[in-house]
Every structure is written in C-alpha cells, then in structure tokens.
Amino acid sequence: MNSLTRRQFLSLTGGAGAAVALGACGASPTAPGAIGPQASVVAAVDARRYRNGLTKALALTAAPLTVDLAGRQVPTWAYATELATPEIRVTKGTELAVTLRNALPEPTTVHWHGIAIRNNADGVPGLTQKAVKPGAEYLYRFDTPNPGTYFFHPHVGLQLDRGLYAPLVIEDPNEAGGDVDQVIVLDDWLDGINGQTPDKALAALKASGGMMNRGSDSQSSGMNAMGGMSDSSAPTNAAGTAMSSMTSGALGGDAGDIAYPMYLLNGRPPADRPTINAAVGAKVRLRVINAGSDTAFRVAVEGHRLTVTHTDGWPVQPVTVDSFIIGMGERYDVELVARSGAWPLYAQAEGKTGHASAVLRTNDTSATSPRDVPPGGLGGQLLAYSALQPTEPARLAPRQPDRAYTVTLDGSMSGYRWSLGGDADRLDPRQGQRVRITLANRTMMWHPIHLHGHTFALPGYGGTRKDTVNILPGRQVAIDIDTDNPGQWMLHCHNVYHQGTGMMTTFSYRT
Ligand SMILES: [Cu+2]
Structure with a gap:
C-alpha cells in the first residue's frame, strides 16, 4: 500500500470516504456533562x-x-x-x-x-x-x-x-539560553499573489475533480489538482502554477496539496532574506516555528550542525543532527556555535520546489553574502522522532492508561474531503485520567495532528512531549495525555485545508 499514489488509492476505494460524516462537531461539546469553558472546574484549575x-x-x-x-x-x-x-x-x-x-x-x-x-x-x-x-x-x-x-x-x-x-x-x-536568541518563522505563501486567496485555493481543490475530469479516469483526476503526480495534460494546481510531482520519501509520499508560489522566513522571501548577526563562537538559539498551511520544511545551516534542545516548547535531551523536518504547527529549538563567516540558513519546502532562507553572519567578517544555495547538511543526518528523548522533568509519570481511544485519519479525494473516524466522536475523558489516543493514518498523505490545551507524550518515542505530531501514510502513533486541563479542546490536522474540510474533532471533558 505504501507505494501506491493517492491517485491509485482513490481508484481502489472509489471515493467511499465520501460517505463518512465530516465529524466537525466531534464529541458534542453541548452533550450532557460536557465541561464548558466557563465551568467552575476550569477556573479552579486556572x-x-x-x-x-x-x-x-x-x-x-x-x-x-x-x-x-x-x-x-x-x-x-x-x-x-x-x-x-x-x-x-x-x-x-x-x-x-x-x-x-x-x-x-x-x-x-x-x-x-x-x-x-x-x-x-x-x-x-x-x-x-x-x-x-x-x-x-x-x-x-x-x-x-x-x-x-x-x-x-x-x-x-x-x-x-x-x-x-x-x-x-x-x-x-x-x-542558560544562548548568546543570541532568534525566532525563525517559516511560512508557505500564496495570498495576494496574482489574485490568489486561500479560499480560492480551497475552492480549486474541491472543484478540481470535476474540472479536470478526463473521461474514465474521472475519480482520480482530482489528484492532479492536489499535486500527487504530473502528466502530459499539465494541469495547474490550486496556486495557479504549473504542477510538478510533490512527493517526499521522508514524509512517506505526497508532500502537500499546493505548490506555493513563495516561501517566507520571518515574513521575507529569499530575494530579501534576513540576516542573523552573531559573534564568532556565540551560542545561537534558533526557535523555529512552522506557521505554514500545507508545507513541511527541511532546515539546515551551511557549515554548522544543529543541536536540538526542545520540541513544541518542551525540553529534550540534546541531540545533534545536520537537518530536521518541521511540520505545520511544530516547533524546534536548536543551538549552534557560530563559525566565522556568512552562512546560508535554508528551509527547503519538503517535497516541493522552493525554499525560504536567511544568512547567519558573524561580526568579524566582511564576507559578501553567501550564494543562496542548499547547504550540504540538507542531505545529511536528518532528525528522526526516534532520536528524541524527553528530559527527566518533561517526562510523564509512569501510569497505565485509564482510557484508550483509536482515532482514524481518513480522506476521500472525491470532492476533497478529510475526516477523523473511529472514536473521534467519542473522546469524552474525565479530569485526572491518563488517556491514550492511537492515531491511525488510513490516507495516502502525512498529517500533522495537533491537540489543544495539552502537551502529550509519545510512548512510542521515548515519552517525548509534543503538541503536534506528524503521522505518515499507513502509520499509527499513540499519544498519552494527562487530563489536567478541563474544557473543550480541538484535536485536528494542522494542514488548514484538511482541517477546513473536516479533519478535526473535539476532546471533550465530561463531569
Ligand atoms: Cu492533514
């Protein structure tokens, strides 16, 4: 199954997922016993x-x-x-x-x-x-x-x-922190470019199945608009640019649905890349945030290795790599020791054409700006979740789950619909529990799944604490949650086009 394209997957399933309810309301937050945002227990915890x-x-x-x-x-x-x-x-x-x-x-x-x-x-x-x-x-x-x-x-x-x-x-x-503490916000950008808006892009994704009907292959033609493949009919994607294959081995297949015309670092495209200044030998802490909507980035800095110290705000035991992939909604804090010179900091749109960039420059050098080319580290040792371990204070206490749920990640390419199934409409924890949710991806695309209000642990990855986890096609990942923050909380894909078409539900505390 893993080698199938989404196009093939669709023709096999015949778009059966279209019958699946959107599940946008999830475990009804108005159900009897639901703990609402104004509840006294919410105030008591606060x-x-x-x-x-x-x-x-x-x-x-x-x-x-x-x-x-x-x-x-x-x-x-x-x-x-x-x-x-x-x-x-x-x-x-x-x-x-x-x-x-x-x-x-x-x-x-x-x-x-x-x-x-x-x-x-x-x-x-x-x-x-x-x-x-x-x-x-x-x-x-x-x-x-x-x-x-x-x-x-x-x-x-x-x-x-x-x-x-x-x-x-x-x-x-x-x-202790770094000598330099620099936020790096990455984003995929289409708004306002040639009249594009996100709403138009979504309309194109939804309509593409019909618009690109190519006779007997009509069920799968929608895939073309979503970037799953390229063919001689040279369709354009939702951003209006000629579509090419957007796949990533590291993401297990399709990298995204939209080939963006531009990628930004701290709000600036590569032609206006920002400079980060540091003394030679300075410890530089980069706080990297992916604020994109449909793009993972692969990040490296020429001439430097990166020591990962935190993910999603929470500390991990330091691990040094050449590069890391960051999904939408994820954050990584990494440290490097600045070497004399001017170096490209490069965020490749994973599986796509394009990148965002910056320059790391030490204050002893008058070197001209480096060419904006991919650092060698992009192809070097890549951070894997399996290399992450929480620090001791970040670990959840050992405990057997009181409740276990399975939530499936589902999709139908017919009409562009994404959804959560299984127990998605029955996530009804009580305060004070250890809850395990197994997230099982039954689609042919990766999804960064985000839970509000909590930092869960990944029992399959050493107990690392995160709030957003990338789940590859055909894989499943368990998350452990201590239910210490009562209320109504979203659980959803952080691809906004998936979330916007139904890939979300509610983690709904009950009395
Ligand atoms: Cu998704």
Missing part, C-alpha cells in the same frame, strides 16, 4: 497555575494590509505590515492580557498554539468563545506557566494561510 505577579497588556489588530515581499506590494490580512510580527515575549508566569481588535471583513479569533491555556482563552469559535465580529474586540487573558516556543493565529476558516500569525516566546529565567 487558579493553581504558576504566576509571577506580572501582567503584560497589549493590543493586537487583525486587519487587511499591504505587505512588501521583496519589493512586491501584496494585499493580505495580518497583525502588522511586517509579517510574522508582533513577537510577544514574556517571562514564565507573566499574565498576558491581549485585546484583539477585528478590523477584518469577517469574524476572527486568536488561538495560542501549544499553550496549556484556560479553556475560555483558547480561541476556537463555537467551542470556547463566539467568533469576534468585524469591528468588535475580545480580551484574551491567560497565564504562561510553561516556558517555550509557541505562536498564535486565528482559528477561523483558512485565515492562517494569510498573514495572520506571529511568535509567542515564554522565557525561563532559570535556563
């Missing part, structure tokens, strides 16, 4: 969170803006004209009081990705709050007890695939 007594108040405006991408003026929606900003950075334990002002023409929210947050601040419309209407404001007030690298984005429709994202760093005053 009252026990670590605080340092400080509050940081700020305003965040989501608005239509024009951004400059290497001299090209591009209309989009964003929080600031400089993409991937504002960076919010606080000391562990600081209370954040962020007022969201919605200047967009449609409702929005902010989701604080990866943070074990109070449920009513999680930013999921219809589940933890009402969507914030155009012209309205909403105050997000929450604590930051767990240090790490996080980010924030809307949880409405496909808004994440516009410019609505920025980093949130919670610093640990007891951590």
Whole structure:
C-alpha cells in the first residue's frame, strides 16, 4: 500500500470516504456533562497555575494590509505590515492580557498554539468563545506557566494561510539560553499573489475533480489538482502554477496539496532574506516555528550542525543532527556555535520546489553574502522522532492508561474531503485520567495532528512531549495525555485545508 499514489488509492476505494460524516462537531461539546469553558472546574484549575505577579497588556489588530515581499506590494490580512510580527515575549508566569481588535471583513479569533491555556482563552469559535465580529474586540487573558516556543493565529476558516500569525516566546529565567536568541518563522505563501486567496485555493481543490475530469479516469483526476503526480495534460494546481510531482520519501509520499508560489522566513522571501548577526563562537538559539498551511520544511545551516534542545516548547535531551523536518504547527529549538563567516540558513519546502532562507553572519567578517544555495547538511543526518528523548522533568509519570481511544485519519479525494473516524466522536475523558489516543493514518498523505490545551507524550518515542505530531501514510502513533486541563479542546490536522474540510474533532471533558 505504501507505494501506491493517492491517485491509485482513490481508484481502489472509489471515493467511499465520501460517505463518512465530516465529524466537525466531534464529541458534542453541548452533550450532557460536557465541561464548558466557563465551568467552575476550569477556573479552579486556572487558579493553581504558576504566576509571577506580572501582567503584560497589549493590543493586537487583525486587519487587511499591504505587505512588501521583496519589493512586491501584496494585499493580505495580518497583525502588522511586517509579517510574522508582533513577537510577544514574556517571562514564565507573566499574565498576558491581549485585546484583539477585528478590523477584518469577517469574524476572527486568536488561538495560542501549544499553550496549556484556560479553556475560555483558547480561541476556537463555537467551542470556547463566539467568533469576534468585524469591528468588535475580545480580551484574551491567560497565564504562561510553561516556558517555550509557541505562536498564535486565528482559528477561523483558512485565515492562517494569510498573514495572520506571529511568535509567542515564554522565557525561563532559570535556563542558560544562548548568546543570541532568534525566532525563525517559516511560512508557505500564496495570498495576494496574482489574485490568489486561500479560499480560492480551497475552492480549486474541491472543484478540481470535476474540472479536470478526463473521461474514465474521472475519480482520480482530482489528484492532479492536489499535486500527487504530473502528466502530459499539465494541469495547474490550486496556486495557479504549473504542477510538478510533490512527493517526499521522508514524509512517506505526497508532500502537500499546493505548490506555493513563495516561501517566507520571518515574513521575507529569499530575494530579501534576513540576516542573523552573531559573534564568532556565540551560542545561537534558533526557535523555529512552522506557521505554514500545507508545507513541511527541511532546515539546515551551511557549515554548522544543529543541536536540538526542545520540541513544541518542551525540553529534550540534546541531540545533534545536520537537518530536521518541521511540520505545520511544530516547533524546534536548536543551538549552534557560530563559525566565522556568512552562512546560508535554508528551509527547503519538503517535497516541493522552493525554499525560504536567511544568512547567519558573524561580526568579524566582511564576507559578501553567501550564494543562496542548499547547504550540504540538507542531505545529511536528518532528525528522526526516534532520536528524541524527553528530559527527566518533561517526562510523564509512569501510569497505565485509564482510557484508550483509536482515532482514524481518513480522506476521500472525491470532492476533497478529510475526516477523523473511529472514536473521534467519542473522546469524552474525565479530569485526572491518563488517556491514550492511537492515531491511525488510513490516507495516502502525512498529517500533522495537533491537540489543544495539552502537551502529550509519545510512548512510542521515548515519552517525548509534543503538541503536534506528524503521522505518515499507513502509520499509527499513540499519544498519552494527562487530563489536567478541563474544557473543550480541538484535536485536528494542522494542514488548514484538511482541517477546513473536516479533519478535526473535539476532546471533550465530561463531569
Ligand atoms: Cu492533514
């Protein structure tokens, strides 16, 4: 099965998945006994969170803006004209009081990705709050007890695939840290390029089965629009560029559905790549965030090895590699020791054509900028999940699961539909349990699965703590959750086009 393309898979299944309900509502959050965001137990848990007594108040405006991408003026929606900003950075334990002002023409929210947050601040419309209407404001007030690298984005429709994202760093005053602490936000970009929008891209993906009907092969023709293969009919993909094969061995097959026209690092394309300055010998901490919607990135820095110290905000036992792949919603903190010179930092769009980049430059050198070419390390030793081990404080205590669920990742390429099945509509834990969810990917594509409000452990990977895990085609991964944060929480694919067509459900605490 693994060698089949999605096109072949589709012709074998005949699009049977179309009969599967979207499951968008999941375990109904309005069911009897569901613990809602305003429940007293939510407040009781919140009252026990670590605080340092400080509050940081700020305003965040989501608005239509024009951004400059290497001299090209591009209309989009964003929080600031400089993409991937504002960076919010606080000391562990600081209370954040962020007022969201919605200047967009449609409702929005902010989701604080990866943070074990109070449920009513999680930013999921219809589940933890009402969507914030155009012209309205909403105050997000929450604590930051767990240090790490996080980010924030809307949880409405496909808004994440516009410019609505920025980093949130919670610093640990007891951590040694680096001499240089640099956030690297990666993104795949189509919004405003030749009239593209994420909504148009999704419409093209949904419609492509019919539009590209090629007679007897009609069931599978939709695959062409989703980048599974190339053929002589040279279809165009949703981003309007000529499609080529987008496959990755490391991702187990199809790398994504959309060939983006551009990839950005800290909001800038390669033609305007940013520079990171460091002293020779400085310890540089890179906090890498994938804010993309349909693209994994493979990251390396020429002339340097990378020591992975954290994933999804939580510490791991340091492991040194040449490169790593980061899926949508994942974060890796890596350290390097800067060597004299000017070096390309390169984020290849995995399985796709294109990259984002930056320059690491030491302050002793007047070297001209290095050529923007792939570092040798891109093809070197690649980080595997199996190489990750949590630090002792990050480990969950040994315990047998009280509840076990299986959630299947399903899809039908007929009409472009993705879904979660199995126990997806029955995720009804109680507070104080150890819950195991086995995520079984029955599709022909990888999926980065994200759980809100918790950092789960991966029992199959040494107990490493994460909140977003890539699951390859035909594989299954178990996640262990200590149910210590009552409320209603999304479990979903962080490919926004998959999430937007049904690959989501609710992890729904019950009394
Ligand atoms: Cu997915």
